[in-house]
Amino acid sequence: MHNILNKFKLNGKIALVTGGTSGLGFSMAVGLAQAGAKICVNDIRDQKLEDAKKQFGILGIDVFTINFDVTDEADVDRGISIIEKKVGEICILINNAGIIKRSPILEMPVDDFKQVLDINLVSPFIVSKRVVPSMIRNGGGKIINICSMMSEYGRNSVSAYASAKGGLKLLTKNMCCEWAKHNIQVNGIGPGYIKSVLTENFAKRDHPFNNLVMMRTPANRWGEPEDLVGAAVFLASEASQFVNGHILYIDGGILANFGYVEGENN
Numbered sequence: 001m002h003n004i005l006n007k008f009k010l011n012g013k014i015a016l017v018t019g020g021t022s023g024l025g026f027s028m029a030v031g032l033a034q035a036g037a038k039i040c041v042n043d044i045r046d047q048k049l050e051d052a053k054k055q056f057g058i059l060g061i062d063v064f065t066i067n068f069d070v071t072d073e074a075d076v077d078r079g080i081s082i083i084e085k086k087v088g089e090i091c092i093l094i095n096n097a098g099i100i101k102r103s104p105i106l107e108m109p110v111d112d113f114k115q116v117l118d119i120n121l122v123s124p125f126i127v128s129k130r131v132v133p134s135m136i137r138n139g140g141g142k143i144i145n146i147c148s149m150m151s152e153y154g155r156n157s158v159s160a161y162a163s164a165k166g167g168l169k170l171l172t173k174n175m176c177c178e179w180a181k182h183n184i185q186v187n188g189i190g191p192g193y194i195k196s197v198l199t200e201n202f203a204k205r206d207h208p209f210n211n212l213v214m215m216r217t218p219a220n221r222w223g224e225p226e227d228l229v230g231a232a233v234f235l236a237s238e239a240s241q242f243v244n245g246h247i248l249y250i251d252g253g254i255l256a257n258f259g260y261v262e263g264e265n266n
Protein backbone atom coordinates (compact mmCIF):
# COMPACT_ATOMS: atom_id res chain seq x y z
CA MET A 1 0.00 0.00 0.00
CA HIS A 2 1.20 3.54 -0.83
CA ASN A 3 2.60 5.25 2.26
CA ILE A 4 2.04 9.00 2.49
CA LEU A 5 5.34 9.43 4.36
CA ASN A 6 7.17 8.63 1.13
CA LYS A 7 5.88 11.95 -0.22
CA PHE A 8 8.03 13.76 2.37
CA LYS A 9 11.26 12.05 1.29
CA LEU A 10 13.79 14.20 -0.59
CA ASN A 11 16.15 11.46 -1.76
CA GLY A 12 17.89 12.36 -5.01
CA LYS A 13 17.06 16.06 -4.65
CA ILE A 14 19.70 18.81 -4.60
CA ALA A 15 18.89 21.74 -2.32
CA LEU A 16 20.53 25.16 -1.96
CA VAL A 17 19.91 27.07 1.27
CA THR A 18 21.29 30.58 0.91
CA GLY A 19 22.97 31.80 4.08
CA GLY A 20 22.51 28.31 5.47
CA THR A 21 25.63 28.35 7.64
CA SER A 22 23.80 29.46 10.78
CA GLY A 23 20.45 30.06 12.46
CA LEU A 24 17.23 29.25 10.68
CA GLY A 25 18.89 28.28 7.40
CA PHE A 26 21.26 25.85 9.08
CA SER A 27 18.38 24.10 10.86
CA MET A 28 16.27 23.87 7.71
CA ALA A 29 19.27 22.52 5.78
CA VAL A 30 19.77 19.82 8.42
CA GLY A 31 16.10 18.87 8.13
CA LEU A 32 16.24 18.63 4.35
CA ALA A 33 19.38 16.49 4.61
CA GLN A 34 17.68 14.20 7.13
CA ALA A 35 14.84 13.86 4.61
CA GLY A 36 17.39 12.69 2.02
CA ALA A 37 18.39 15.80 0.09
CA LYS A 38 21.93 16.68 -0.95
CA ILE A 39 22.56 20.06 0.72
CA CYS A 40 24.47 23.08 -0.59
CA VAL A 41 24.89 26.25 1.48
CA ASN A 42 26.54 29.54 0.63
CA ASP A 43 27.80 32.45 2.68
CA ILE A 44 30.06 35.47 2.16
CA ARG A 45 32.55 34.57 4.93
CA ASP A 46 34.92 31.63 4.45
CA GLN A 47 35.26 31.13 8.19
CA LYS A 48 31.51 30.64 8.57
CA LEU A 49 31.54 28.16 5.69
CA GLU A 50 34.37 26.21 7.34
CA ASP A 51 32.63 26.23 10.73
CA ALA A 52 29.34 25.16 9.14
CA LYS A 53 31.01 22.27 7.28
CA LYS A 54 32.29 20.99 10.63
CA GLN A 55 28.89 21.42 12.28
CA PHE A 56 27.14 19.60 9.44
CA GLY A 57 29.87 16.92 9.58
CA ILE A 58 29.24 16.31 13.28
CA LEU A 59 25.63 15.59 12.28
CA GLY A 60 26.80 13.19 9.58
CA ILE A 61 25.87 15.53 6.73
CA ASP A 62 28.27 15.98 3.79
CA VAL A 63 27.33 19.55 2.87
CA PHE A 64 28.65 21.36 -0.20
CA THR A 65 29.74 24.84 0.82
CA ILE A 66 30.48 27.76 -1.47
CA ASN A 67 31.20 31.44 -1.08
CA PHE A 68 29.08 33.80 -3.13
CA ASP A 69 27.19 37.03 -2.47
CA VAL A 70 23.47 36.68 -3.15
CA THR A 71 23.16 40.39 -3.98
CA ASP A 72 25.70 40.22 -6.82
CA GLU A 73 24.20 38.78 -10.02
CA ALA A 74 27.59 37.82 -11.52
CA ASP A 75 28.71 36.20 -8.25
CA VAL A 76 25.42 34.30 -8.03
CA ASP A 77 25.93 33.01 -11.58
CA ARG A 78 29.49 31.95 -10.71
CA GLY A 79 28.37 30.20 -7.53
CA ILE A 80 25.40 28.41 -9.03
CA SER A 81 27.51 27.31 -12.03
CA ILE A 82 30.03 25.72 -9.65
CA ILE A 83 27.20 23.92 -7.80
CA GLU A 84 25.76 22.69 -11.11
CA LYS A 85 29.19 21.43 -12.19
CA LYS A 86 30.28 19.84 -8.91
CA VAL A 87 26.96 18.69 -7.38
CA GLY A 88 24.21 18.98 -9.97
CA GLU A 89 21.23 21.15 -10.91
CA ILE A 90 19.25 22.59 -8.00
CA CYS A 91 15.66 21.37 -7.53
CA ILE A 92 15.01 22.92 -4.10
CA LEU A 93 15.94 26.54 -3.36
CA ILE A 94 15.47 28.14 0.05
CA ASN A 95 16.07 31.90 -0.17
CA ASN A 96 17.09 32.32 3.46
CA ALA A 97 19.98 34.82 3.41
CA GLY A 98 18.96 37.99 5.18
CA ILE A 99 19.96 40.81 7.47
CA ILE A 100 18.19 43.33 9.62
CA LYS A 101 19.10 46.91 10.45
CA ARG A 102 16.98 48.57 13.11
CA SER A 103 16.67 52.36 13.02
CA PRO A 104 13.93 54.99 13.11
CA ILE A 105 13.18 56.07 9.55
CA LEU A 106 14.33 59.63 10.14
CA GLU A 107 17.72 58.37 11.37
CA MET A 108 18.26 55.61 8.81
CA PRO A 109 20.75 56.32 5.98
CA VAL A 110 19.23 55.57 2.58
CA ASP A 111 22.15 53.23 1.83
CA ASP A 112 21.24 51.13 4.89
CA PHE A 113 17.63 50.96 3.72
CA LYS A 114 18.77 49.87 0.26
CA GLN A 115 21.17 47.24 1.65
CA VAL A 116 18.39 45.59 3.66
CA LEU A 117 16.16 45.49 0.58
CA ASP A 118 19.04 44.20 -1.57
CA ILE A 119 19.71 41.21 0.65
CA ASN A 120 16.18 40.39 1.80
CA LEU A 121 14.19 41.14 -1.37
CA VAL A 122 16.37 41.61 -4.45
CA SER A 123 18.57 38.58 -3.77
CA PRO A 124 15.69 36.06 -3.85
CA PHE A 125 14.82 37.58 -7.25
CA ILE A 126 18.44 37.23 -8.45
CA VAL A 127 19.03 33.69 -7.15
CA SER A 128 15.62 32.36 -8.25
CA LYS A 129 16.05 33.89 -11.73
CA ARG A 130 19.36 32.02 -12.05
CA VAL A 131 18.04 28.67 -10.76
CA VAL A 132 14.58 28.45 -12.37
CA PRO A 133 15.65 27.80 -15.99
CA SER A 134 17.11 24.41 -15.02
CA MET A 135 14.03 23.67 -12.88
CA ILE A 136 11.90 24.29 -15.98
CA ARG A 137 14.13 22.03 -18.11
CA ASN A 138 13.96 19.32 -15.43
CA GLY A 139 10.17 19.34 -15.14
CA GLY A 140 9.71 21.35 -11.94
CA GLY A 141 11.14 22.43 -8.61
CA LYS A 142 10.52 24.04 -5.24
CA ILE A 143 11.32 27.54 -4.03
CA ILE A 144 10.84 28.62 -0.41
CA ASN A 145 11.28 32.31 0.40
CA ILE A 146 11.94 33.06 4.06
CA CYS A 147 9.56 35.88 4.83
CA SER A 148 8.63 37.07 8.32
CA MET A 149 5.67 38.09 10.43
CA MET A 150 6.97 41.50 9.40
CA SER A 151 5.61 40.57 5.97
CA GLU A 152 2.28 41.41 7.65
CA TYR A 153 3.17 43.86 10.42
CA GLY A 154 5.14 47.06 10.75
CA ARG A 155 7.08 47.88 13.87
CA ASN A 156 9.01 50.97 14.93
CA SER A 157 12.62 50.76 13.75
CA VAL A 158 12.26 47.93 11.20
CA SER A 159 10.91 49.90 8.21
CA ALA A 160 13.54 48.55 5.80
CA TYR A 161 13.17 44.97 6.98
CA ALA A 162 9.36 45.00 6.96
CA SER A 163 9.33 46.67 3.52
CA ALA A 164 11.64 43.94 2.23
CA LYS A 165 9.74 41.07 3.80
CA GLY A 166 6.39 42.52 2.74
CA GLY A 167 7.74 42.73 -0.78
CA LEU A 168 9.06 39.18 -0.55
CA LYS A 169 5.54 37.98 0.28
CA LEU A 170 4.24 39.47 -2.96
CA LEU A 171 7.31 38.39 -4.96
CA THR A 172 6.53 34.85 -3.77
CA LYS A 173 3.00 35.16 -5.13
CA ASN A 174 4.24 36.57 -8.44
CA MET A 175 6.79 33.75 -8.81
CA CYS A 176 3.89 31.35 -8.24
CA CYS A 177 1.85 33.03 -11.00
CA GLU A 178 4.66 32.86 -13.55
CA TRP A 179 6.18 29.47 -12.75
CA ALA A 180 3.33 27.23 -11.58
CA LYS A 181 2.75 26.09 -15.16
CA HIS A 182 6.26 24.62 -15.07
CA ASN A 183 5.42 22.53 -12.02
CA ILE A 184 7.39 24.87 -9.79
CA GLN A 185 5.84 25.53 -6.39
CA VAL A 186 6.91 28.82 -4.79
CA ASN A 187 5.91 29.38 -1.18
CA GLY A 188 7.06 31.38 1.81
CA ILE A 189 7.77 30.53 5.40
CA GLY A 190 7.01 33.39 7.77
CA PRO A 191 8.76 32.83 11.10
CA GLY A 192 7.58 34.68 14.15
CA TYR A 193 10.11 35.58 16.81
CA ILE A 194 12.80 32.93 16.65
CA LYS A 195 15.98 32.80 18.74
CA SER A 196 18.93 33.59 16.47
CA VAL A 197 21.71 36.11 16.10
CA LEU A 198 19.19 38.55 14.63
CA THR A 199 17.11 38.49 17.81
CA GLU A 200 19.48 37.34 20.56
CA ASN A 201 19.66 40.81 22.10
CA PHE A 202 15.89 40.73 22.73
CA ALA A 203 15.37 37.15 23.90
CA LYS A 204 16.64 37.81 27.40
CA ARG A 205 14.50 37.68 30.53
CA ASP A 206 13.07 41.05 31.53
CA HIS A 207 14.18 42.74 28.30
CA PRO A 208 11.18 44.97 27.47
CA PHE A 209 10.90 43.49 23.99
CA ASN A 210 11.09 39.97 25.35
CA ASN A 211 8.12 40.79 27.60
CA LEU A 212 6.21 42.08 24.55
CA VAL A 213 6.95 38.95 22.51
CA MET A 214 5.91 36.71 25.40
CA MET A 215 2.66 38.67 25.85
CA ARG A 216 1.83 38.66 22.15
CA THR A 217 2.75 35.01 21.49
CA PRO A 218 -0.04 32.61 22.56
CA ALA A 219 2.54 29.78 22.71
CA ASN A 220 4.20 31.93 25.40
CA ARG A 221 7.70 31.20 24.17
CA TRP A 222 10.21 32.26 21.55
CA GLY A 223 10.50 29.98 18.56
CA GLU A 224 13.56 27.84 17.97
CA PRO A 225 15.05 27.36 14.48
CA GLU A 226 14.04 23.72 14.73
CA ASP A 227 10.38 24.80 14.82
CA LEU A 228 10.64 25.65 11.11
CA VAL A 229 12.08 22.35 9.89
CA GLY A 230 8.86 20.39 9.42
CA ALA A 231 7.35 23.18 7.32
CA ALA A 232 10.52 23.42 5.23
CA VAL A 233 10.55 19.69 4.50
CA PHE A 234 6.83 19.76 3.65
CA LEU A 235 7.16 22.70 1.24
CA ALA A 236 10.29 21.15 -0.32
CA SER A 237 8.61 17.78 -0.88
CA GLU A 238 6.09 16.04 -3.13
CA ALA A 239 3.60 16.37 -0.27
CA SER A 240 3.01 20.03 -1.22
CA GLN A 241 2.50 19.74 -4.99
CA PHE A 242 -0.76 21.73 -4.91
CA VAL A 243 0.44 24.35 -2.41
CA ASN A 244 1.59 27.45 -4.29
CA GLY A 245 1.91 31.15 -3.52
CA HIS A 246 1.26 30.48 0.15
CA ILE A 247 3.02 32.05 3.11
CA LEU A 248 3.09 29.54 5.96
CA TYR A 249 3.53 31.42 9.25
CA ILE A 250 5.42 29.57 11.98
CA ASP A 251 4.87 32.02 14.79
CA GLY A 252 3.36 30.34 17.86
CA GLY A 253 0.06 32.06 17.04
CA ILE A 254 1.31 35.65 17.29
CA LEU A 255 -0.40 36.79 14.06
CA ALA A 256 -3.72 35.45 15.39
CA ASN A 257 -3.44 37.37 18.61
CA PHE A 258 -4.07 41.05 19.35
CA GLY A 259 -2.68 40.60 22.83
CA TYR A 260 -3.90 40.04 26.35
CA VAL A 261 -3.18 41.57 29.72
CA GLU A 262 -4.01 39.89 33.01
CA GLY A 263 -7.20 41.22 34.55
CA GLU A 264 -8.38 42.94 31.37
CA ASN A 265 -11.89 41.50 31.83
CA ASN A 266 -12.28 42.58 35.45
Ligand code: NAP
Pocket residue numbers: 018019020021022023024025042043044045048068069070071095096097098099119120146147148149190191192193194195196197198199
Ligand atom coordinates in the same frame (compact mmCIF):
# COMPACT_ATOMS: atom_id res chain seq x y z
P1 NAP B 1 21.45 34.57 10.50
O1 NAP B 1 21.92 33.41 11.32
O2 NAP B 1 22.23 35.83 10.51
O3 NAP B 1 21.31 34.04 8.98
C1 NAP B 1 21.40 34.92 7.91
C2 NAP B 1 22.47 34.35 6.97
O4 NAP B 1 22.47 35.09 5.75
C3 NAP B 1 23.86 34.44 7.56
O5 NAP B 1 24.53 33.21 7.44
C4 NAP B 1 24.53 35.49 6.69
O6 NAP B 1 25.92 35.30 6.54
C5 NAP B 1 23.83 35.28 5.38
N1 NAP B 1 24.00 36.42 4.49
C6 NAP B 1 23.81 37.72 4.77
N2 NAP B 1 24.09 38.48 3.69
C7 NAP B 1 24.47 37.62 2.70
C8 NAP B 1 24.88 37.79 1.35
N3 NAP B 1 24.96 39.00 0.80
N4 NAP B 1 25.20 36.70 0.63
C9 NAP B 1 25.14 35.47 1.19
N5 NAP B 1 24.76 35.23 2.47
C10 NAP B 1 24.42 36.31 3.21
O7 NAP B 1 19.96 34.97 10.96
P2 NAP B 1 18.61 34.14 10.93
O8 NAP B 1 17.75 34.67 12.03
O9 NAP B 1 18.90 32.68 10.85
O10 NAP B 1 17.95 34.64 9.54
C11 NAP B 1 17.71 33.76 8.47
C12 NAP B 1 16.49 34.26 7.72
O11 NAP B 1 15.35 34.18 8.56
C13 NAP B 1 16.61 35.74 7.31
O12 NAP B 1 16.03 35.92 6.02
C14 NAP B 1 15.74 36.45 8.36
O13 NAP B 1 15.21 37.68 7.86
C15 NAP B 1 14.66 35.44 8.54
N6 NAP B 1 13.86 35.56 9.75
C16 NAP B 1 14.46 35.49 10.98
C17 NAP B 1 13.63 35.57 12.12
C18 NAP B 1 14.18 35.49 13.51
O14 NAP B 1 13.41 35.77 14.46
N7 NAP B 1 15.42 35.09 13.70
C19 NAP B 1 12.27 35.73 12.00
C20 NAP B 1 11.72 35.84 10.72
C21 NAP B 1 12.54 35.75 9.61
P3 NAP B 1 26.94 36.19 7.43
O15 NAP B 1 26.63 35.86 8.87
O16 NAP B 1 28.32 35.73 6.99
O17 NAP B 1 26.67 37.61 7.08
Ligand code: GCO
Pocket residue numbers: 100102148149150155158161190191192193194198199
Ligand atom coordinates in the same frame (compact mmCIF):
# COMPACT_ATOMS: atom_id res chain seq x y z
C1 GCO C 1 12.43 42.67 15.08
C2 GCO C 1 12.76 41.23 14.87
C3 GCO C 1 11.90 40.64 13.79
C4 GCO C 1 12.27 39.18 13.63
C5 GCO C 1 11.40 38.50 12.68
C6 GCO C 1 9.98 38.50 13.09
O1 GCO C 1 13.33 43.47 15.22
O2 GCO C 1 11.21 42.94 15.07
O3 GCO C 1 14.13 41.07 14.52
O4 GCO C 1 12.06 41.34 12.60
O5 GCO C 1 13.57 39.05 13.20
O6 GCO C 1 11.58 38.99 11.38
O7 GCO C 1 9.28 37.68 12.16
